[in-house]
Amino acid sequence: MTVSVDRDLGSLSPAAFQERLEAWITEHATQLGEVQPDESLSVEEATASPRLYQRMLFDAGWLRAGWPAEIGGSGGSAERRAQVYESLSVAGFPSPETLPTLEVLVPALVKYSPELARQFVPAFLRGDELWCQGFSETEAGSDMAAMRTRARVADDGWVITGHKVWNSYASVSDRCVLLARTGEQSDRHRGISAFLVDMDTPGVEARPITTMTGRNELSEIYFEDAFVPADRLIGEVNRGWDFAMFLLQWERGMYAWMRQAWLHQKLARLAPLVAEVGPTRELGATYARVTALRLVARRTLRRLADGDFVGPEASIDKLLLSSCEQAVLDLARSTLRGEFELDDSAEADQWRGDFFYTRSASIYGGAAEIQRDIVATRVLGLPRVR
Ligand SMILES: Cc1cc2nc3c(=O)[nH]c(=O)nc-3n(C[C@H](O)[C@H](O)[C@H](O)COP(=O)(O)OP(=O)(O)OC[C@H]3O[C@@H](n4cnc5c(N)ncnc54)[C@H](O)[C@@H]3O)c2cc1C
Missing domain, CATH: 2.40.110.10 (Butyryl-CoA Dehydrogenase, subunit A, domain 2)
Known part of the structure; x- marks a missing residue:
């Protein structure tokens, strides 16, 4: 697979970066299509193609942008990474499945153990390690x-x-x-x-x-x-707790951003089907909800990129994310009624797999009840109920 290598993308302005990114995605659509995973596979097989996909993005420079030079990046704001994840999704290529873990773990490692990050993250960023x-x-x-x-x-x-x-x-x-x-x-x-x-x-x-x-x-x-x-x-x-709390902001902030891009892509696939069979009102309400998630996640991401400590407020993003994930896949289920339950096609299998995975969105990264508690007591300052 041949890709043009560009190591200086991190220094481009957001607009110039976006223009180059979209042109590259269009130019490499065929190769990007070849490394998209079949999600029905076992995890051993299902992480193989995302690693190739990650390597392809790294070699082309896109995965270096927004990460510091010490860990193999080309510098620039973390917002450049967000641009990459969203633009790929908009073009129909969700970010490699291996990347959310990188986004969760690496910012905290860079802050708390720069030496370990310098030594070990480059292989993770290249897709050589998971x-x-x-x-x-x-x-x-x-x-x-x-x-x-x-x-x-x-x-x-x-x-x-x-x-x-x-x-x-x-x-x-x-x-x-x-x-x-x-x-x-x-x-x-x-x-x-x-x-x-x-x-x-x-x-x-x-x-x-x-x-x-x-x-x-x-x-x-x-x-x-x-x-x-x-x-x-x-x-x-x-002091591992400080590290974990710093990490959780990225787990809730950047992860929510990546998932909203994925959810918008799912809605784009659902929209023409909803137009044929309904329920259009539900589609509109779900779209509005996912757009709200996008705006909230963007605000959090900007704060994180500026070095701000977002702390408990990131629980708002997590709550919105879990309700959006479940709403989008509920909509898929009601739109594809019958086919969703009974069809043997890879497409139906994918919708079912996504539906089941999104049930866990209100558990992983902090259960919804706990997030509501954090928002109530630590963001809104309401008294604790014992
Ligand atoms: C898909 C998925 C991926 C995951 N990936 C990872 C991973 O990579 N690494 C990792 O370390 N962990 C991971 N987890 C674990 C996840 O972080 C935990 O499942 C989560 O923190 C909830 O903990 P628990 O499962 O022990 O549930 P519990 O803490 O036992 O909670 C069970 C239920 O009780 C409720 N509850 C508990 N305490 C209270 C309370 N004080 N007030 C009100 N309600 C309460 C919870 O909200 C929940 O509904 C993953 C989980 C899932 C589902």
Whole structure:
């Protein structure tokens, strides 16, 4: 596959960047079409073509834009990345499935451990590696400060013991950004540290979980006395919570932006079908909702790109995102009634898979009830109800 390499895209103005980007997408539409994934495949197969797609975008310079030079980027604002994700989606090519994890993990790693970021992120950005996020545990999902996976001090490093669950892509990942307890259990969020762990470390095992979409994209990860070198600590000991809170803003901000682009693309596919069979009123209401999400996510993204700490306000984006995801796929289900349930075509399979995945949007990255609680108490300042 031949692509024109441009390493200086990050320094272009937003308008010049957009013009070059759209021209490149048009020029490479055939190649982009060839690397689009078949989402019905297993996660091993389904992450192979996104990695090729990611590499193609990287080699052409688009995935370098908006990332610092130290990690293989060409500089410029994070808004350039947002332009890339949306423009690809508008042209019918949703961003590679491997990128949301990159967007969630890397900004926080760059801030809290620039040296680790310099050493390890370039391979992740190029698509040569895939990483996962090891935060949740069976008794510590919403209440993450209750986590029990422990990191004990050892010679020149740490020994990790414990169990994580619901980790996206862990079974096909090369590294894991892990949160583990380094203080006492009673220290809650003040006794947690973050680490960058190689998934091929002896004592680390990821076991895939098949979800109701039929894909085995989630995993649980077992740590049995797994040794992690001292220089893989991210930030400071017992300050992993600060790292996680910084990370969550990107998980809610940039991720919401990427998904709104994907949702707009889904609506564009649905619109002509709705025009034939109805329900047009529902289409209008859903479009308005997804547009509201776009505007809110854009505001958050601008603040993050400017270095602002968005904090609890990012929960508003997360809530809007989960309701939009479910509304768009509810609309698909009511529009394609019959075909949605019974058709064997790849297209129907895709709509069903998307429908089931969007049911989890009000759980992953922080459940809706918890987000409402954060908005009520920490954004609106309402009293806590016990
Ligand atoms: C598709 C998907 C991908 C994921 N990817 C990852 C990943 O890559 N890495 C990772 O670490 N984790 C991941 N997760 C896990 C996710 O972050 C957790 O599922 C989420 O934080 C909720 O935790 P839980 O599942 O333990 O549910 P629980 O915390 O047990 O919550 C169950 C229900 O109880 C409600 N509830 C809990 N506490 C309260 C309260 N105080 N007040 C009111 N209601 C409450 C919740 O809102 C929810 O409805 C993923 C989850 C999904 C579904």
